[in-house]
Amino acid sequence: xxxxxxxxxxxxxxxxxxxxxxxxxxxxxxxxxxxxxxxxxxxxxxxxxxxxxxxxxxxxxxxxxxxxxxxxxxxxxxxxxxxxxxxxxxxxxxxxxxxxxxxxxxxxxxxxxxxxxxxxxxxxxxxxxxxxxxxxxxxxxxxxxxxxxxxxxxxxxxxxxxxxxxxxxxxxxxxxxxxxxxxxxxxxxxxxxxxxxxxxxxxxxxxxxxxxxxxxxxxxxxxxxxxxxxxxxxxxxxxxxxxxxxxxxxxxxxxxxxxxxxxxxxxxxxxxxxxxxxxxxxxxxxxxxxxxx
Ligand code: C2E
Ligand code: MG
Ligand code: MG
Ligand code: MG
Numbered sequence: 364x365x366x367x368x369x370x371x372x373x374x375x376x377x378x379x380x381x382x383x384x385x386x387x388x389x390x391x392x393x394x395x396x397x398x399x400x401x402x403x404x405x406x407x408x409x410x411x412x413x414x415x416x417x418x419x420x421x422x423x424x425x426x427x428x429x430x431x432x433x434x435x436x437x438x439x440x441x442x443x444x445x446x447x448x449x450x451x452x453x454x455x456x457x458x459x460x461x462x463x464x465x466x467x468x469x470x471x472x473x474x475x476x477x478x479x480x481x482x483x484x485x486x487x488x489x490x491x492x493x494x495x496x497x498x499x500x501x502x503x504x505x506x507x508x509x510x511x512x513x514x515x516x517x518x519x520x521x522x523x524x525x526x527x528x529x530x531x532x533x534x535x536x537x538x539x540x541x542x543x544x545x546x547x548x549x550x551x552x553x554x555x556x557x558x559x560x561x562x563x564x565x566x567x568x569x570x571x572x573x574x575x576x577x578x579x580x581x582x583x584x585x586x587x588x589x590x591x592x593x594x595x596x597x598x599x600x601x602x603x604x605x606x607x608x609x610x611x612x613x614x615x616x617x618x619x620x621x622x623x624x625x626x627x628x629x630x631x632x633x634x635x636x637x638x639x640x641x642x643x644x645x646x647x648x649x650x651x652x653x654x655x656x
């Protein structure tokens with residue numbers, strides 16, 4: 364619009380900017396009551412091991428429904444919460460909920476999958492983050508092996524040596540670590556090799572273009588090879604078509620997550636999905652993302 368020039372173009376542009384600035388303030392204001400008002404919930408999206416078709420993980424994803432019934436997508440409110448610091452309280456709530464839910468599923472006999480929690484770099488860099496993870500696991504009696512923490516490449520900016528030390532402490536609790544949205548951020552390939560990471564998550568932006576954009580296919584292959592070289596797994600996000608799946612399986616991707624397999628589910632619907640996929644088969648063990656209990 365702005366490019367077309369003229370009076371109307373600029374007017375539109377300015378109104379749009381003003382709208383988003385005030386919307387931002389409203390979101391920040393409403394976020395303050397969102398948790399106590401019980402407006403936040405978690406969905407759990409299955410992650411499938413491609414070789415076996417088993418669910419080896421579920422990613423916890425935040426959903427916010429405001430008092431007036433409107434939904435605010437996480438891509439809209441998470442960046443605001445990161446800037447305002449509200450992500451600390453939100454993140455603590457998410458970890459608490461996800462660990463509690465995983466413990467309940469464990470008590471119901473579902474042994475072999477991890478719950479993956481997104482952790483913002485703002486949260487990661489708080490002094491008490493590692494302690495918070497330790498005490499949350501202990502309070503619920505959940506083995507660390509059943510928790511995965513998804514970090515982004517941003518955590519390694521600034522103080523990569525310290526980030527690596529913190530990751531080692533988390534690994535000491537048994538927790539799995541993955542790098543989310545890999546390929547979109549500031550990859551420090553030299554540090555990647557020193558980081559105690561279990562998997563790289565290939566961003567949906569690349570998966571989306573499989574079959575459409577040969578350069579994005581090349582990026583997918585490169586990430587899978589890179590992970591293979593350093594001996595870790597790959598999880599593709601946004602797997603939507605059989606063609607995506609075929610490409611990923613052919614190129615040795617470990618796991619996938621996306622609408623082709625399952626949408627993010629209500630926690631109460633997960634056990635049925637696990638049964639349906641045979642993830643809880645007694646005595647089942649396989650390599651990769653299985654967690655011993
Ligand atoms: P993400 O961690 O990369 O999560 C994957 C996103 O892709 C999710 O969006 C998920 O619903 C969506 N998705 C999964 N499969 C498909 C598919 O096949 N097609 C399409 N089009 N989309 C798919 P969602 O839930 O809207 O979350 C967006 C982002 O918000 C997440 O990206 C993550 O960065 C952030 N986020 C969500 N929950 C949390 C949280 O508890 N804490 C933090 N710090 N960030 C969160
Ligand atoms: Mg994620
Ligand atoms: Mg992701
Ligand atoms: Mg993503």
